[in-house]
Amino acid sequence: MKAVGIIVEYNPFHNGHLHHAKQARQESGADLVIAVMSGQFLQRGEPAFADKWARTQMALDAGIDLVIELPYVYATAQASDFAKGGIALLDAIGCSSFCFGSEQGEINPFLNSRHLLTEHWAEYQHLIHEAVQTGISYPKALNNAYLSLTGNRPGFADLTQPNNILGFHYLEAAQNLSSAMDPLTIQRIGANFHDSIQAGMPIASATGIREAFFKGDSIEQLSAYMPEGSIASLKKTEKEYGKFGSWEKFYPLLRFTVLREGPHRLKQYAEVTEGIENLIYQSAKTEDSFESFISLIKSKRFTRTRIQRMLTHIYTGFTWQQLRSFEGPEYIRLLGMSRTGRNYLNHKKKNTTLPLVSRAADLNNSMGKLDIHATVMYLQGMGSTNLKKEFTTPPIYWG
Template sequence: MKAVGIIVEYNPFHNGHLHHAEQARAESGADLVIAVMSGQFLQRGEPAFADKWARTQMALDAGIDLVIELPYVYATAQASDFAKGGIALLEAIGCSSFCFGSEQGAIAPFLNSRQLLTEHAAEYQYLIHEAVQTGISYPKALNAAYKALTADREGFADLTQPNNILGFHYLEAAQRLGSSMEPLTIQRIGANYHDSIEAGLPIASATGIREAFFKGDSVEQLSAYMPETSIATLKNSENDYGTFGSWEGFYPLLRFTVLRDGPEQLKQYAEVTEGIENLIYQSAKTADNFEAFIALVKSKRFTRTRIQRMMTHIFTGFTWQELHSFAGPEYIRLLGMSSTGRLYLNHIKKNITLPLVSRAADLNGPMGKLDIHATAMYLQGLGSTDMKKEFTTPPIYRG
């Protein structure tokens, strides 16, 4: 059996995600689609809108065949490490290709860009260094260096676009891993990554959907942008918890943690660097909501996304020492499967190169324990202390 892999967050699962899955299957000619999905916290440093079980159910109901969890250490990492974790898991579970949505819509420019940066690595690093010295953030320094390197050349990917950036890192991770998976991309359609909802468009961004909900729209009012099955699952999730994940909801606990720990402890947490622990501490003293807090901390050097990742690690207690202790994914945590997915696992199980885990109780190593801890902290943010779901829920099955 032939599998195509996709790396996702489904925060929440919407019509654009459905299009991506269907096109990945069609473009690859695969028998099944395998999704590596972030757990309770996400790459942009945010708590997930709905928990990983709800998002797994949405994915299976929409036709995904296998859902496996991207461990916390990679799910909340900068783009290159996020890609490294996701690609390594797709390789380990035997995918013959991987497919990502992009603004570019064609794979050749990504291959060209990867070759250019490999051949001109020293020049690229020098340009990055020069750009950082001007005081801009590291992501903007990368963009400036790349723009300078490609100024007189044609046929390269536009790496100012968010999905293109992730796609480039997927390709980079696969090549560094020595993967034989074929890289594929499809054109991203509808709203852009950060866009608000626009009436009349059937495809909205997940950002826009979350924004509309927190501004007062009900789950039902967002039905134009998501499959019916996603709406039903979100309604059930809202009934279970009474709310959805957001930094505004989590902020009282985050603020308490920051003020309790103080600057000396804060700088031990992953991604907290360059003395920003002092600003974080002082800002938490005065800001009574998350948006006010972000406004005080954000600067040219520190983007919102980077600050949010810091806050995620502070909230969960994830340290620099822990971050540097992991070399790669240590297991494949199975969250859900279709009948085709189960058939595939039976077919491939002898060739899977990482332990296949279906119960939280079997996550005995540091990486797995971190995932369980992240779930406990996520539930605290939602006002719940019930960890039964994490330990008793078997992989969701959709026959």
């Protein structure tokens, strides 16, 4: 059986994601689609809108055949490490290809860009270092260095676009892994990554959907932008927790943690650097909402996303020492499967290069224990009374 892999968050699963999954299957000629999905905390440093089981159900309802979890250490990482974790898992489970959505819409510009940077790697790193020294953010430094090498010539990927950036890192990760998977991309359609909902457009961004909900729209009012399965899962989430995940909801617990730890201990947590722990602490002392809190911290050097990742690690207690101890994914955590997905696993499970895990009780290494802990902290933030849900929820079987 031939599988195509995709790396996703589904926060929540919407019509654009459905298009991506269908096109990935079609373009690859695959028999099934395997999704590596972030768990309870996401790459932009946020708690998930709905828990990983609800988002797994959304994916299965929409035709995804296998959903496996991207471990916390990669799900909450900068783009290059996020890609490293996702690509490693797709390779380990035996995918023939991987497919990502991009603003570019064609794979050759990505291949050209990757070849260029490989050929001029030392110069590229030097340009990045020089740019960072001027005080600009790291993402801006990367882009400036890249533009210096390409000279805005045609034929290269536009790495100012968020999905293009991720796509480039997927190719980079696959190359570093010496993976035999074929890279594919499809044109991203509809709303851009951060766009608000626009009336009359059937495809909205996940950011726009969440924004509309928190501004007062009901789940039913957002049904035009999501498949029926997503609507049903969100209604179930609302009934179970009485709310959806956001930093505003988690802020009282985050604020307590920051104030309890103090600046000296805050700097031990992953990505907290350059003395920003002092500003985080002082801002928590004065601000009673998350938006006012983060507005005092973000700057040209420290973007909102970078700060949110720091805050995620402070909230979960994830340290620099832990971050530096991991070299790659250590298992394949199964969250859900269709009948086709189960047949694939029966055929492939003896040939996967990482152990397949279906029960939380079997996550007995440090990476697995971190995932379990992250789930407990997420459930606490959601006000759940069932903090053992990780152990009592089996993989979801669809069909």
